[in-house]
Amino acid sequence: MLELKAIRKSYGPIEVLHGVDLQVRAGEVHALLGENGAGKSTLMKIVSGIIQPSDGQIFIDGKSYSFANYDEAIAAGVGIVFQEFSLIPGLTAIENMFLARELRGRFGLLDRKAMRKRAQATLKRLEIDLPLDVPIARLSVAEQQFVEIAKALSLDARILVLDEPTATLTPSETEHLFKVMRELREAGVAIVFISHHLEEISEICDRITVLRDGEYVGSSEVADISTDRLVEMMVGRRIENSFPPKPAPDPAAPVVLEAVEVQLRRGGPVSGFQLRAGEILGFAGLVGSGRTETVLSILGEYGSARCKIQVDGKEMRLRSPADGLAHGIGLLPESRKEQGLITSFSILQNVSLNNYGKYRQAHWFIDFKKELASTQAAMDQVHVKAQGPRARVDTLSGGNQQKVVIARWLNHQMRVLIFDEPTRGIDVGAKAEIYQLMRAFTAQGYAIIMISSELPEVIGMADRVCVFRSGGIVATVEGDAITSEQIMTHATTGRVHHVA
Numbered sequence: 001m002l003e004l005k006a007i008r009k010s011y012g013p014i015e016v017l018h019g020v021d022l023q024v025r026a027g028e029v030h031a032l033l034g035e036n037g038a039g040k041s042t043l044m045k046i047v048s049g050i051i052q053p054s055d056g057q058i059f060i061d062g063k064s065y066s067f068a069n070y071d072e073a074i075a076a077g078v079g080i081v082f083q084e085f086s087l088i089p090g091l092t093a094i095e096n097m098f099l100a101r102e103l104r105g106r107f108g109l110l111d112r113k114a115m116r117k118r119a120q121a122t123l124k125r126l127e128i129d130l131p132l133d134v135p136i137a138r139l140s141v142a143e144q145q146f147v148e149i150a151k152a153l154s155l156d157a158r159i160l161v162l163d164e165p166t167a168t169l170t171p172s173e174t175e176h177l178f179k180v181m182r183e184l185r186e187a188g189v190a191i192v193f194i195s196h197h198l199e200e201i202s203e204i205c206d207r208i209t210v211l212r213d214g215e216y217v218g219s220s221e222v223a224d225i226s227t228d229r230l231v232e233m234m235v236g237r238r239i240e241n242s243f244p245p246k247p248a249p250d251p252a253a254p255v256v257l258e259a260v261e262v263q264l265r266r267g268g269p270v271s272g273f274q275l276r277a278g279e280i281l282g283f284a285g286l287v288g289s290g291r292t293e294t295v296l297s298i299l300g301e302y303g304s305a306r307c308k309i310q311v312d313g314k315e316m317r318l319r320s321p322a323d324g325l326a327h328g329i330g331l332l333p334e335s336r337k338e339q340g341l342i343t344s345f346s347i348l349q350n351v352s353l354n355n356y357g358k359y360r361q362a363h364w365f366i367d368f369k370k371e372l373a374s375t376q377a378a379m380d381q382v383h384v385k386a387q388g389p390r391a392r393v394d395t396l397s398g399g400n401q402q403k404v405v406i407a408r409w410l411n412h413q414m415r416v417l418i419f420d421e422p423t424r425g426i427d428v429g430a431k432a433e434i435y436q437l438m439r440a441f442t443a444q445g446y447a448i449i450m451i452s453s454e455l456p457e458v459i460g461m462a463d464r465v466c467v468f469r470s471g472g473i474v475a476t477v478e479g480d481a482i483t484s485e486q487i488m489t490h491a492t493t494g495r496v497h498h499v500a
Contacts, residue, residue: 001024001025001026001060001061001158001159001190002022002023002024002047002058002059002060002159002190002192003022003023003024003058003059003060003062004020004021004022004023004043004046004047004056004057004058004059005021005056005057005059006019006020006021006055006056006057007019007020007021007022007043007046007053007055007056007057007058008020008053008054008055008056009039009042009046009051009053009054010054015054015214016039016042016214017039017042017043017046017053017214018214018215019055019056019215019216020039020043020056020211020214020215020216021216022043022209022216023219024159024190024191024192025190025207026158026188026189026190027185027186027187027188027189027190028185028190028191028206028207029181029185029191029193029204029205029206030190030191030192030193030205030206030207030208030209031193031194031195031201031205031207031208031209031222032044032192032193032194032208032209032211033194033195033201033208033209033210033211033230033233033234034210034211034212034217034234034427035212035234035235035397035427035428035429035430038211038212038213038214038234038427039211039213039214039215040163040194040211041083041163041194042214043211044080044161044163044192044194046058047073047078047080047159047161047192048067048070048073048078048079048080048161049067049068049069049070049071049072049073049074049078050069050070050073052066052067052068060076060077060078060159074155074157077156077157077158077159078157078158078159078161079151079152079153079155079157079159079160079161080152080160080161080163081145081148081149081152081160081161081162081163081165082148082163083163083164083167083194083425085144085145085148086148087136087144087147087148087151088136089135089136089137090135090136090137091135091136092132092133092134092135092136093119093130093131093132093134093136093139093147093150094112094115094116094119094132094133096136096147096151097115097119097122097147097150097151097154098115098119098154102115103115103118116132118154119132119150119154120132122150122153122154123146123150125153125183126146126149126150126153126180126183127179127180127183128146128150128176128180130143130146130147141169142169142170142173142176145165145169145173145177146177146180149162149165149177149180153184157189158188158189158190159189159190159191159192160184160189160190160191160192161191161192161194162181162191162192162193162194163194164194164195164196164425165177165193165195166195166197166200167424167425170286170287170288170453171286174200178200178203178204181193181204182204185206193205196425196426196427196428198227198230198231198428201222201230202222202227205222206221206222207219207220207221207222208220208222208225208230210230210233210234212233212234212235212236217233217234218233231428234427234428234429235427235428235429242428242431242432242435242460243435243460243461244435244436244439246463247278247442247443247463249279249463249478250276250278250279253276253277253278253279254276254277254312255274255275255276255310255313256275256276256277256311256312256415256416256447257274257275257298257309257310257311257329257416257447258272258273258274258275258309258310258313259271259272259273259274259294259298259307259308259309260272260308260309260310260315261306261307261308262294262297262298262304262306262307262308262309262472263304263305263306263307263472264290264293264294264297264302264304264305264471264472265304265305265471266305268305268470268471268472269470269471269472269473269474270306270472271290271294271466271468271472271473272473273466273473273476275416275447275449276447277415277445277446277447278442278443278445278446278447279442279447279448279463279464280438280439280442280448280449280450280461280462280463281447281448281449281450281462281463281464281465281466282450282451282452282458282461282462282463282464282465282466282482283295283449283450283451283452283465283466283468284452284455284458284462284465284466284467284468284487284491285467285468285469285491286469286491286492287453289468289469289470289471289491290468290469290470290471290472291451291468292334292420292451293471294468294472294473295331295418295420295449295451298318298324299318299320299321299323299324299329299331300317300318300319300320300321300323300324301320301321311327311328311329322354325354325412325414328413328414328415328416329414329415329416329418330408330409330412330414330416330417330418331418331420332402332405332406332409332417332418332419332420332422333420334420334421334424334451336398336401336402336405337401340405341393341401341404341405342393343392343393343394343401344392344393344394345392345393346389346390346391346392346393347375347379347384347386347388347389347390347391347392347393347396347404347407348371348372348375348389348390350393350404350405350408351374351375351378351379351389351404351407351408351411352371352375352408352411353408354408354412355408355411355412358370358374358411359371359374372389374411375389375407375411376389378407378408378410378411379403379404379407381407381410382403382406382407382410382437383403383433383437384396384400384403384404384407385397385400386400397427397430398425398426398427398430399426399427399429399430399431399433399434400430402422402423402426402430402434403433403434403437406437414446415445415446415447416446416447416448416449417441417446417447417448417449418448418449418451419438419448419449419450419451419452420451421451421452421453422434422438422450422452422457423435423452423454423457431457435460435461438450438461439461450462455484455487455488458482458487459482459483459484459487462482463478464476464477464478464482465477465478465482465487467487467490467491468491469490469491469492474490474491475490477490
């Protein structure tokens with residue numbers, strides 16, 4: 001149904017796609033894989049007419065196309081669901097689905113009844129029930145994701161591109177999405193699926209195509225390729241041990257942060273934990289179990305019924321994340337683009353945020369040479385790949401953006417680092433680098449709290465794991481007890497006890 005031949009794309013003298021080929025059949029889910037910066041999104045923007053290729057050909061059903069814009073691609077049957085939603089928060093699901101192509105009746109007035117009927121029919125086809133008359137901003141992330149898909153299908157898309165659709169979904173929501181994708185596959189829709197979760201590829205995809213550094217590496221039936229070979233194709237090397245070895249626990253290590261009592265809401269469970277220097281403490285549990293809220297409560301950013309903490313053995317109350325910074329606690333938030341970075345700023349500006357006092361001279365003036373040298377040192381420490389400290393953050397890959405956030409807190413001399421979903425939206429090669437950095441930090445005496453929805457990540461990285469359910473910690477597991485079975489049993493049943 002879709003064939004790309006020798007697609008090239010250049011920005012000035014820099015070529016980012018080097019003659020890429022792709023074939024997607026009707027009625028298949030085709031995985032497009034590669035590290036961040038491999039060219040996947042650029043290629044899909046060419047397919048959907050958002051940008052134009054410098055050279056190459058696009059064929060749909062054997063007919064050659066040259067799209068000048070997105071509307072022309074839509075007319076040819078191409079629909080795309082972007083990683084960053086393209087919905088308008090203040091409009092309803094119906095208004096978003098028919099934006100710029102509203103149905104009109106007599107006298108040019110909006111035919112709201114017809115739009116509602118068609119929207120309901122599309123959602124029924126997807127077996128999705130969601131409110132149609134409330135602003136998109138009031139829907140869950142999963143509901144917004146399905147509105148995006150419904151919008152694409154309402155355009156009669158025969159080729160559907162899904163760019164990281166599961167990045168913010170719970171396991172149950174992901175399973176429902178896969179059910180929808182299987183039904184679309186049965187209906188003959190060609191689906192291009194971009195994901196960094198390799199376990200999803202074997203579950204839902206029929207074939208794969210791998211890109212690396214803007215070049216076509218190869219294609220294969222999913223059943224005919226191993227995960228190790230797939231990773232090697234993506235990164236150009238073998239990643240034998242994604243997770244660095246865990247050091248032996250040090251029972252004499254000082255407790256740098258202790259949550260004596262944390263209660264998120266009245267009547268809810270009361271939690272407590274200790275974080276020691278040189279360890280990674282995992283926070284695991286289902287989405288909505290209270291992991292992030294507990295951390296934000298400790299930092300004074302989230303209202304709680306009770307919050308009693310100690311830093312270095314001294315009881316205190318943090319009233320804001322700024323108080324946390326003053327006591328050496330830095331948060332790498334779940335959404336780095338919205339909460340952790342100003343993407344239109346340079347690396348230099350982002351690393352210096354919250355810390356300009358470090359560069360002050362003559363009371364009011366900034367020592368720019370010192371700022372530049374300090375930023376470059378922080379970038380070197382975490383291996384940020386960029387043209388230099390003045391490169392804009394929005395030109396970096398997801399993995400390098402995450403490293404910029406880490407560099408800021410190292411520059412701020414934090415002692416406790418809280419990683420909330422540290423590798424979300426990051427490719428396998430960058431994940432391994434982040435894991436190595438985290439272990440290097442703990443070897444230097446840093447203490448880390450890692451909140452993660454990925455069980456392999458929790459099991460591979462955490463020295464101890466606090467399991468959350470219904471707003472509180474229900475178990476702490478360590479040593480050989482850190483298994484998926486143990487963690488999921490506590491996360492789903494809520495039996496409270498300590499397992500070692």
